[in-house]
Structures are given as structure tokens and as C-alpha cells.
Amino acid sequence: MIFSIRSHLPSGGVEAGGFAANLGRAIAGYRDREKQGQALPGCHFANHAERDTMKRLEGKVAVISGTSGGIGAATARRLAAEGASVVLADIDLAGAEATAQAVRDAGGDAMVHYLDLAEEASIAALIDAAIARFGRIDVLFNNAADTRAETMIRDAAIEFMDADLWDGVFRINTRGTMLMIKHVLPHMVRQGGGSIINTSSGASLRGDLFRVAYASSKAAINVLTEYVAAQYGKKGIRCNVVSPGLVVTENAATNQGHNLDMYLSHHLTPRLGRPEDLAAMVALLASDDGKFITAQIIPVDGGISTHFPHVAETRGGVDAYKPTAPEEHANG
Amino acid sequence: MGRLSGRTCIVTGGAGGLGSATARRLCAEGGQVVIADILLEPAEALAAEIRAEGGDAIALHVDLGDPDSIAKLIADTLAHYGKLEVVFNNGAATQSEFLNRDGAAGEMDIEVWDHTFAVNTRGTMLMIKHALPALIASGSGAIINTSSGASLLGDLSRTAYAASKSAVNALTLYVAAQYGKQGVTCNAISPGMVPTAASRANQPELIRMVERHHLTPELGYPEDIAAMVALLASEDGRFVSGQIMRVDGGVTKAFAHVADNRDQFEAHVASTWRHEA
Numbered sequence: 169m170i171f172s173i174r175s176h177l178p179s180g181g182v183e184a185g186g187f188a189a190n191l192g193r194a195i196a197g198y199r200d201r202e203k204q205g206q207a208l209p210g211c212h213f214a215n216h217a218e219r220d221t222m223k224r225l226e227g228k229v230a231v232i233s234g235t236s237g238g239i240g241a242a243t244a245r246r247l248a249a250e251g252a253s254v255v256l257a258d259i260d261l262a263g264a265e266a267t268a269q270a271v272r273d274a275g276g277d278a279m280v281h282y283l284d285l286a287e288e289a290s291i292a293a294l295i296d297a298a299i300a301r302f303g304r305i306d307v308l309f310n311n312a313a314d315t316r317a318e319t320m321i322r323d324a325a326i327e328f329m330d331a332d333l334w335d336g337v338f339r340i341n342t343r344g345t346m347l348m349i350k351h352v353l354p355h356m357v358r359q360g361g362g363s364i365i366n367t368s369s370g371a372s373l374r375g376d377l378f379r380v381a382y383a384s385s386k387a388a389i390n391v392l393t394e395y396v397a398a399q400y401g402k403k404g405i406r407c408n409v410v411s412p413g414l415v416v417t418e419n420a421a422t423n424q425g426h427n428l429d430m431y432l433s434h435h436l437t438p439r440l441g442r443p444e445d446l447a448a449m450v451a452l453l454a455s456d457d458g459k460f461i462t463a464q465i466i467p468v469d470g471g472i473s474t475h476f477p478h479v480a481e482t483r484g485g486v487d488a489y490k491p492t493a494p495e496e497h498a499n500g
Numbered sequence: 501m502g503r504l505s506g507r508t509c510i511v512t513g514g515a516g517g518l519g520s521a522t523a524r525r526l527c528a529e530g531g532q533v534v535i536a537d538i539l540l541e542p543a544e545a546l547a548a549e550i551r552a553e554g555g556d557a558i559a560l561h562v563d564l565g566d567p568d569s570i571a572k573l574i575a576d577t578l579a580h581y582g583k584l585e586v587v588f589n590n591g592a593a594t595q596s597e598f599l600n601r602d603g604a605a606g607e608m609d610i611e612v613w614d615h616t617f618a619v620n621t622r623g624t625m626l627m628i629k630h631a632l633p634a635l636i637a638s639g640s641g642a643i644i645n646t647s648s649g650a651s652l653l654g655d656l657s658r659t660a661y662a663a664s665k666s667a668v669n670a671l672t673l674y675v676a677a678q679y680g681k682q683g684v685t686c687n688a689i690s691p692g693m694v695p696t697a698a699s700r701a702n703q704p705e706l707i708r709m710v711e712r713h714h715l716t717p718e719l720g721y722p723e724d725i726a727a728m729v730a731l732l733a734s735e736d737g738r739f740v741s742g743q744i745m746r747v748d749g750g751v752t753k754a755f756a757h758v759a760d761n762r763d764q765f766e767a768h769v770a771s772t773w774r775h776e777a
Contacts, residue, residue, distance in 0.1 A: 220501055241666030340510030398754040401715030402762070413739065441739045448736035455729035460692065460720040463750030467743055471685075475677040483681070 169259050197407075224455035226251035229302040231294070233283055233348065236263020237365065238417040241270075243309055243450045248276030249453055252307065253378040253381030255298040256282035259312075275277030283346030285312055295351040304359055307454040308352045310389075312369040313382070314340040323381045334381045341385035342392070349396055353405070361404025363454050366388035366393055367446075368465060373473050390465050397463035406465040413469025433480040436471030503734035507723070508581040508635050510541030510573070511535055512562060512627065513591030515542035517696055518646065522588055522729045527555035534577045536562040541552055564591050564623030574630040582691055584634040586733040589668075590646040592661075593619040602660045613660045620664035623744050628675055632684070641684035644734045647744060648723075649690050663755030667777030669744050675702070676742035681690065685741040687732050692748025694720040712759040 201292035230247045234240040235256035244254045248271045256271075258264035261282055268278040281297050284290040298305055313336050322333055345366055356362030371383035372390055389409065414431045434438055449468050452458050467473055507524050513519040514535030519555050523533045527550050537543040543559035550557040560576050563569040577584055592617055593599075601612045609728055624645055635641025635643055651669050668688060675686040693710045713752035731737045746752055752777050 222503075243767075267765055283668050323668050324652050394750075394753050397715045398758050399765070401750060404717050406716065406770075415594035435740055436676050436741045437685070438683055439680055445739035446733065446734075449740070452727065452731050452736075457724075457731075458723035460694075460716060460749050461728070461747050462715050466745065470679060470739050471742030473674050474673050479677050 207457070217272045219399040220306065221249045222456060223251045224451065225307070228252045228306040228308035228454070229255065229298065229304050230309060230310040230454060231255040231257065231298050231305055231348075231352070232311060233257045233285065234367075235267050237267075239415060239443045239446045240309070240311040241267040241405050243311065243447040244268075244271055244278065244446035245274065245276075246451050247307065247309075247454060248278060249274060250455070253277040253302055253453070254279075255294075255302070255305075256280045257294050257312070259284050272282055283312070285314075285340045285348070287477075288347050289337045291344070291347045292351050295348075295355070299355060305352055305355050306359070306362050308348060308356075308362070308364045309367075309450055309454070310345045310348050310365070312340075312344070313367070313386075315382075320379060320382070323379045324377070329381065337381040338388070340381070342388045344393055347387050349392075350406075353400060356401050356405050357400070362406075363458065364393075364396060364405065364407040365450050365453050366407070366409045368393075369413045370411055370413055370467065370469050370473050371468070372391055373411065373465070393465070394463045401462055406453070406458065408458070408461060408463070410446055410453070411465055411467040411469060411473075412446055413441050413467070413472045415443060434472055435469070436475065439470075441468065441470060471473065502528070502530030503730065503736060504529040504586075506733060507531070507585040507733065508532045508577070508583050509534065509586035509588065510577055510584065510627075510631070511588045511590060511624075512564060512573075513537060513594075513646075514559070515539050515546055516590075516594075517722045518691065518694065518725045519588075519590045520546050520719045522590065523557060524550065524555075525723070525726035525730050526586070526588075526733065527532065527557055529734070531586070531733070532556040532581055533558075534581070536573050538563050562591070563596040565593075565619045567622075567626055567648075570623065570626045571630050574627075580632060583638060584631060585640060586642045586644070587627060587631045587635070588644045588646075588729055588733070589624045590621065591619070592646065592664075593664060599658060599661065602721070603657045603720045605659050608659060614684070616664045617667070620661070623669040623672055624668050628671070628686075632679060635684050636682045639746075640735075640738070641679075641682075641751060643672075643684065643686040644729050644732050644735065645686070645688040646723070647672075647688040649692055649752050650749050652690060652744070659707050672743050672744065674684075680741050681730065685732070685737060687711040687740060687743045687745060689724050689725060689728055689732075690744055690746045690748060690752070692720050692746070692751045694713045694725065712762075713751055714748070714755070715754055715758075718749075720749060 178251040223246055230252045232240055232244050232254060235244050236258045237420055244267050250253045256268050256278055264280045268280045271278040279301055281292050282293045322330060349364055367387050368389050369386040371379055372386035393407050393409045413435055439486060446468050449466060453461060504526050509535060511519050511523045514523050514604045517536035523535050526533050535543045535547050540559060546558040547557040558580060560573055562573040601609055628643055642726050647668050648665040650658060651665035670690040672686050692714055695707055726746055728745055732740060732762045
């Protein structure tokens with residue numbers, strides 16, 4: 169449910185009219201309230217940055233796709249802070265370079281490489297470059313997806329589904345993820361192990377109205393994950409999925425995503441997600457802390473997929489729920 | 501400053517395998533830990549060991565089958581530390597002579613069933629009930645319940661245990677829905693096979709049989725569970741709630757025939773593609 173648009177767009181390509189501006193205002197408003205709510209339940213901790221970082225990934229090499237912002241960038245910073253050398257792949261090289269600079273400024277080791285998930289040759293070139301530079305790949309975080317606004321807007325009613333749009337979404341999200349795994353596996357088998365983490369989506373777990381192609385492509389990634397775990401687990405390779413809830417980023421965009429308060433009411437947490445929430449789970453899965461975890465779909469989603477849909481309406485007590493009638497029946 | 505700095509934690513079943521590994525981990529990350537167990541002596545020995553290594557831990561007695569004992573545990577914790585942020589409900593009725601009486605449904609001894617639910621399910625519920633005021637007051641409470649793979653898939657024995665843990669899963673969902681907005685997360689961890697050192701040494705054939713159905717090269721260690729508890733107990737887990745986390749080497753996520761087909765799969769791959777390589 170996160171949309172880091174720039175992960176598959178040339179930088180600045182999100183200007184879909186007033187859409188981005190409206191969304192920007194909505195996010196800024198939510199952020200202000202969250203800031204004022206420092207004293208709200210669940211928001212009490214010191215920032216991640218204010219504590220000592222664990223060093224669970226010293227000497228490891230991590231390839232991360234979709235690193236120009238959002239979850240990919242936060243995860244790159246976290247894995248590097250825990251000691252990994254990070255290979256930042258993106259179709260938006262300038263965005264990935266900015267993330268790499270942030271990693272280096274914090275004392276980490278990062279390289280940047282172009283990646284077009286639609287092309288197997290591009291995927292092979294990325295993995296070759298990572299091996300040429302570091303000689304090994306311990307962690308693969310498949311985070312990039314086709315989240316372009318122009319794709320998302322047309323990905324809705326099935327009766328009007330454009331088959332080319334469907335194919336394009338699957339080509340990037342599902343086939344691209346499979347090919348990334350295909351090209352990394354020989355290296356991980358040779359090394360005797362590795363950890364693969366795929367970004368799925370809450371949309372892959374439940375029915376929804378918008379983004380049916382996106383959701384279906386992510387559901388396919390869920391079962392791909394179980395197959396990779398079954399086929400290569402005994403060779404020391406683990407494969408898991410993180411499934412984000414609504415994660416607020418600068419680049420967040422959904423067809424219906426302006427109403428963050430509505431979405432927040434359906435999460436079980438006092439706040440919406442942050443990229444760092446996903447980065448923390450990825451760091452565990454990437455490290456030896458996750459060595460008994462494989463084939464799992466792990467929601468980091470504020471519990472949005474774990475309760476009946478009516479919970480938000482009935483929170484004040486079932487009797488307190490007063491539906492707003494669509495019309496008053498004068499003859500009633 | 502570690503992730504659990506300034507956080508007071510209760511670990512029930514704290515003297516056992518998962519409990520003691522988790523108590524050590526939470527202390528190593530800066531937490532203050534109450535090691536609660538029905539066996540006070542080993543709990544005290546562990547607390548003393550942790551304190552000797554510079555950690556902050558105390559031992560308290562709890563009988564999870566006794567509601568008064570649970571209320572006293574929470575009261576004594578608050579009396580000692582003045583606050584409570586994390587509860588790891590890990591204690592269960594797992595004494596081996598008792599578990600051996602928990603067989604198939606057709607032969608179920610009603611005393612075994614009731615005692616299992618009194619300790620595993622009611623005990624967990626009462627821990628949560630009594631801890632909630634302090635967890636809510638803390639502004640960032642975290643509840644982690646130990647569930648079991650037995651709550652997710654059918655098996656031939658330990659019917660009462662499995663049903664009691666399935667009830668813990670549902671309890672987890674409800675607590676997450678009811679208290680999440682007050683800053684309390686609630687999750688369960690479903691461990692795969694985590695054999696004791698004695699079992700690894702004395703039952704090698706059983707270990708091998710179970711291991712081949714896990715998707716990892718090895719079975720689990722208590723530290724594997726402790727690592728996930730530490731995440732869920734810390735800021736790293738603030739956006740995770742209502743989950744049944746399977747730290748189980750994938751044993752619940754692949755078809756049962758995978759282990760039996762593995763040689764055939766490898767042979768097929770070798771004969772179809774390996775010669776091209």
C-alpha cells in the first residue's frame with residue numbers, strides 16, 4: 169500500500185496536475201498532527217537515530233531496488249547503519265545517488281546502479297556489477313514496483329482493464345522480482361546462503377476497489393516467496409515478504425489516498441506507517457536474527473488486515489454508531 | 501543506549517528455554533526484566549546471572565493457573581519498577597508428564613483440557629487484563645504472546661495444547677483491535693521446532709525427521725524467538741500489531757510432500773539444466 173512513485177520514474181515525473189499538490193498538502197497536514205501528537209500513545213520513543221545502532225550486518229552486501237525514496241531509501245540507510253555495504257538500484261539514478269550520498273555521509277558504504285525491472289538484461293547487469301564490486305550478495309531486498317501515477321490511476325475496474333496495462337504491471341512487479349531472484353540465486357547458492365526479502369502489499373491479502381493489477385501482481389510475489397523458500401531453503405537461502413500498511417512518504421500517491429485520517433481510523437496503531445518501520449523488519453530478516461524465519465508474509469501494517477472492517481465505526485460502542493442515512497424518507 | 505532502554509518487561513515462563521533466552525536478550529538491549537516463573541529457584545539463578553553481567557533483572561513467582569498469583573505478579577512488578585511497558589506471555593503448561601496426557605480428542609481427559617486452558621489461555625488473558633492499565637499509561641505498551649505451530653495446522657496429539665494456543669491467537673487479534681489506539685500493540689509468535697539441548701542430544705532420529713520438514717538447514721534455537729520478541733517490544737515494532745508471527749523455519753508454509761519430493765526435484769533440475777551449466 170505504499171507508493172514510492174519515483175522508484176520507477178525519472179525524477180520529478182509525478183506532476184499529475186493538481187493531484188500531487190493536493191496530496192502534498194494532505195501529507196503535510198497529517199505530519200503536523202503527528203508531530204503535535206508526540207505525546208500521543210505509541211509515539212513516545214526517541215527517534216531511531218538517537219539510539220546506538222546494532223551492527224548485525226557487518227561484512228554483508230545488500231542489493232536493494234527502488235531506493236530513490238520511501239521504504240527503499242530508509243532500508244538502505246538502516247542496513248548500512250548496521251554495517252552492510254549497500255547496492256542501490258533504481259530507474260531514477262539521481263534519486264538513488266541522493267540516497268547513496270546520505271548513506272556515505274553517515275559513514276556507510278554504497279554504490280548506485282541503474283535498474284529497469286522490465287528488462288532481464290538490466291537485472292543481470294545490476295547483479296554482475298554488484299558481484300564485480302563486492303564479490304558476494306548476502307541480502308536482496310526486492311522493493312521496487314511500478315507505482316507510477318499514470319499506471320495506478322488506470323488500474324481500477326476490471327470490466328475496463330487494459331490488458332497491456334495488466335501485462336506491464338506484472339512484467340515489472342512479478343516477472344521483475346522473479347528475475348532478480350533468478351540472477352541472485354547462483355551467487356547465494358555458491359556462498360552457502362542468503363536472505364531475500366520481497367515487498368508485497370496489504371492489497372495482496374484482501375479485496376479492495378482500486379489497483380487490482382497491482383494487488384494481483386503482489387499476491388503472485390507472496391507465493392513466489394513460498395516457492396523460493398521451499399526450493400532453496402535447505403541451501404541456506406531464506407525468502408520472506410514484508411507487507412506494508414499505509415506508509416506516509418513524500419512520494420506517497422494513491423488514487424484515493426488523500427484521506428489519511430480515514431485510513432488511520434482503520435489501522436490499529438495511533439499513527440500511520442513510516443518507512444523506518446519497514447526498514448526495521450527488513451533488517452531483522454536480513455540478519456542472523458531472522459535465521460529461523462522463512463516463507464513468511466509479514467505484515468508491517470498497523471494491524472489493518474487483522475480485524476473486521478466495522479471496528480472503526482463501532483469503537484465508541486455499537487450503540488454509539490449512528491449511520492448517516494443517504495436520504496430521509498419523508499413518508500417514513 | 502539499546503532498543504529496550506528504559507523499558508520494563510515481564511517474561512513469564514522466564515526460567516525456561518525461550519523465556520530465559522528472551523530475558524537475556526531484552527536485558528542485553530537495555531531493558532529491565534522481571535523473570536516470572538512457577539519455578540522460582542531457576543528464575544532467581546537466571547536473574548542473579550544477568551545482574552552479575554551488568555543487566556537489570558529480578559525474579560518473581562507466578563502460577564498462571566491462579567488468578568490471584570497473576571494479579572500479585574503485576575502488583576509486585578509495579579511496586580519494584582513503578583511502571584511496565586512490555587509483557588511477554590510465554591509461560592504455558594508444558595511439563596512433559598502433563599503434555600504426555602494430552603493426546604487425541606477421542607481420549608481427552610477433561611482435567612487435562614481444563615488445566616491446559618486455565619494456564620495457557622485464561623492465564624494469558626489475565627496477564628493482559630491486569631497489565632493493561634500500566635501498559636496504556638506507558639503510552640507505548642507491547643504484548644507478545646507465545647503461540648505455537650500447533651495452533652495453525654492439525655497434528656495427532658496435544659489437542660488441548662493446540663486448541664488453547666489457537667484461542668491465544670484470537671485473543672491477540674482482539675487485544676490489538678481493542679487497545680491499539682491507546683498505544684498498545686499485541687502480537688503472537690508461533691515458533692517452529694525449537695528443541696532443547698537434551699532433546700538434540702538424546703533424540704537424534706526425531707530431530708532429523710522434524711528437521712527435514714523445516715525449510716531451513718537447521719531447527720530453531722531459543723535466540724531466534726528472542727530476536728523477534730526484541731523487535732516487537734521496541735520502537736522497531738511500533739507499526740506491527742495483530743500478527744501471528746511464524747518464527748518456524750517455514751514448516752507451516754510448504755506442502756507436507758515437499759520433503760519427500762526434494763530428491764526427485766534435485767534430480768530433475770540436474771538432468772534438465774545442470775548439464776548446460
